[in-house]
Amino acid sequence: MMAVRQRARSEQDKAQRRAALLRAAYSLALEQGVREVTLAAITVAAGLDPSGLRRYFDSREDLLLELAESGWMGWRERLCSDLDQARHRSAAQLAQSIAASLAADPVFCDLLTHVPLSLEDGVRVERARQYKTRSFEAYDAMCAAIAAASDEVGVDEAQIVLAATLGLAAYLWQVSHPSPTLAALYEQVPRWGHAALSFEPRLVQLLTALFIGVTH
Amino acid sequence: MMAVRQRARSEQDKAQRRAALLRAAYSLALEQGVREVTLAAITVAAGLDPSGLRRYFDSREDLLLELAESGWMGWRERLCSDLDQARHRSAAQLAQSIAASLAADPVFCDLLTHVPLSLEDGVRVERARQYKTRSFEAYDAMCAAIAAASDEVGVDEAQIVLAATLGLAAYLWQVSHPSPTLAALYEQVPRWGHAALSFEPRLVQLLTALFIGVTH
Numbered sequence: 001m002m003a004v005r006q007r008a009r010s011e012q013d014k015a016q017r018r019a020a021l022l023r024a025a026y027s028l029a030l031e032q033g034v035r036e037v038t039l040a041a042i043t044v045a046a047g048l049d050p051s052g053l054r055r056y057f058d059s060r061e062d063l064l065l066e067l068a069e070s071g072w073m074g075w076r077e078r079l080c081s082d083l084d085q086a087r088h089r090s091a092a093q094l095a096q097s098i099a100a101s102l103a104a105d106p107v108f109c110d111l112l113t114h115v116p117l118s119l120e121d122g123v124r125v126e127r128a129r130q131y132k133t134r135s136f137e138a139y140d141a142m143c144a145a146i147a148a149a150s151d152e153v154g155v156d157e158a159q160i161v162l163a164a165t166l167g168l169a170a171y172l173w174q175v176s177h178p179s180p181t182l183a184a185l186y187e188q189v190p191r192w193g194h195a196a197l198s199f200e201p202r203l204v205q206l207l208t209a210l211f212i213g214v215t216h
Numbered sequence: 217m218m219a220v221r222q223r224a225r226s227e228q229d230k231a232q233r234r235a236a237l238l239r240a241a242y243s244l245a246l247e248q249g250v251r252e253v254t255l256a257a258i259t260v261a262a263g264l265d266p267s268g269l270r271r272y273f274d275s276r277e278d279l280l281l282e283l284a285e286s287g288w289m290g291w292r293e294r295l296c297s298d299l300d301q302a303r304h305r306s307a308a309q310l311a312q313s314i315a316a317s318l319a320a321d322p323v324f325c326d327l328l329t330h331v332p333l334s335l336e337d338g339v340r341v342e343r344a345r346q347y348k349t350r351s352f353e354a355y356d357a358m359c360a361a362i363a364a365a366s367d368e369v370g371v372d373e374a375q376i377v378l379a380a381t382l383g384l385a386a387y388l389w390q391v392s393h394p395s396p397t398l399a400a401l402y403e404q405v406p407r408w409g410h411a412a413l414s415f416e417p418r419l420v421q422l423l424t425a426l427f428i429g430v431t432h
Contacts, residue, residue, distance in 0.1 A: 035333065091429075116387065117251065117329060121395035128401055132408050163411065164384060164422050171332070171383025179337035185344055192348050195379065206380050209429030213307075216428045 018056045020046040022070070025063055026107055033177065034064065034110045061122030068115050069134050071108030075101055076138035079145060086149040091215070094146055094153065095207035098162070102169050103200045110177075112170035139163075157214040161207060168206050172199050234272045236262040238286070241279055242323055249393065250280065250326045277338030284331050285350050287324030291317055292354035295361060302365040307431070310362055310369065311423035314378070318385050319416045326393075328386035355379075373430040377423060384422050388415050 024045035028037045039060045043050045057063040078101035083089070089097070102109060111119070120128050143158040153161075176199040178186065186193030240261035244253045255276045259266045273279040294317035299305070305313070318325060327335070336344050359374035369377075392415040394402065402409030 112387075113329065113333060116390040116394075117333075120398055125397050125401055128398055129405075132401065132405070136408070160421065160425070163418075167384045167387025168380060170387050171328075174332040178332075181341050182336055182344055185341055185348065189345075189348070192352070202379075205376065206426070209376070209426050209432075210422070211429070212432045213425030213427070213429030216425075216432065 014056065017048060021048065021056055021063060022067060025067055029107045029110060034107065034114050039063070058124065059122065061119045062127060064111065064114065065119045065123055065127065065131050067107065068111040068119065069131055071105055071111060072135045072138040074105055075108060076141055078104055079142050083145040083149040088151055089149045091211035092208045094150060094211055095204045098165055098207055099200050099203040102165070109169055109173040112166055113174055152215040153211060160214050161210045164210055165207060169203060172202055230272065233264060237264065237272055237279060238283060241283055245283070245323045245326060250323065250330050274340065275338065277335045278343060280327065280330065281335045281339055281343065281347050283323065284327040284335065285347055287321055287327055288351045288354040290321055291324060292357050294320055295358050299361040299365040304367055305365045307427035308424045310366060310427055311420045314381055314423055315416050315419040318381070325385055325389040328382055329390055368431040369427060376430050377426045380426055381423060385419060388418055
């Protein structure tokens, strides 16, 4: 009995520490960008001893992939609740719903570059499988919600546009968050800044064109 | 007279060594992916002493940004010569020309992720300015060539699609070049592989839809 309670207590502690590490990583990524986030900074911010980190996550990639997985769950929840009961949505309205539901989680937008570049490749195969399974579940649910909300967009067309969204959002997020040096350059040459510094409106423009194009 | 000759000789040597470093970096990036390329490996492959590297490039970012700059020049040359004298090109034909001219330089496709993520941000402002100037010159020339080859696509529409191309190509290149672990997973779950392992056909599909959408 005592042993069971102790194990339960220890499982609960472990879950709390994992959650604290994920929260710390999210805050650091929001502040500095995903690229700059180190495991050492995460453990310090979570108030844990670095030597114990491996009890909770295999690696930096493992931890950040978990953030990306949560990002998919949150995106799905926002988009599906926005489109719940919606009908006859136009291409522009669908584009706005997708872009707004993504823009609400800037760390997820940043992670979209890092997932195929280094995170998925840097974890054990079973971890990658779990990520793929959960992200595809979210993707399928969102595609079904988009198709249900539109008279013209079917599930196949929604899949094409939502897959393209990942690439467009990943790229637009990186170019719209330049370093201070590059930001100074954009002030000097407004055309360059105009091309770079616009995440949500540009995503809406491109997704609207894609919805029109795939249903034409 | 002697001093002038010596200086000319030394300038020529320097240019040759820079070119050798760039060729070595290109080969390594083609083989291993841009992410894995280190300055140490580049200097070894070019047969130079690592201690002298700073005479040619400020940093890894500086060297790789030069490769990206050459990538823009090559892309422009391929696309503009393909579209030279072309008229009445359809959306699908324009998409094919853009995708094929990009796919011809896989290292440039890989670099498209790294430029906004780390390269532009990691160099001196004057170096970033030069990159921006030259890449925008290439972009403008390509947009003019696309508009001239089409009855429906104007320069404004070409600019929207070519900007989106950068993001789509960057993302599709990374997902279509998985690690061995991830590639094994794609063999186990064909749907995941199907979604990932298709660079040029998927780019053509998305660019065709975008051209139709922006001219609708």
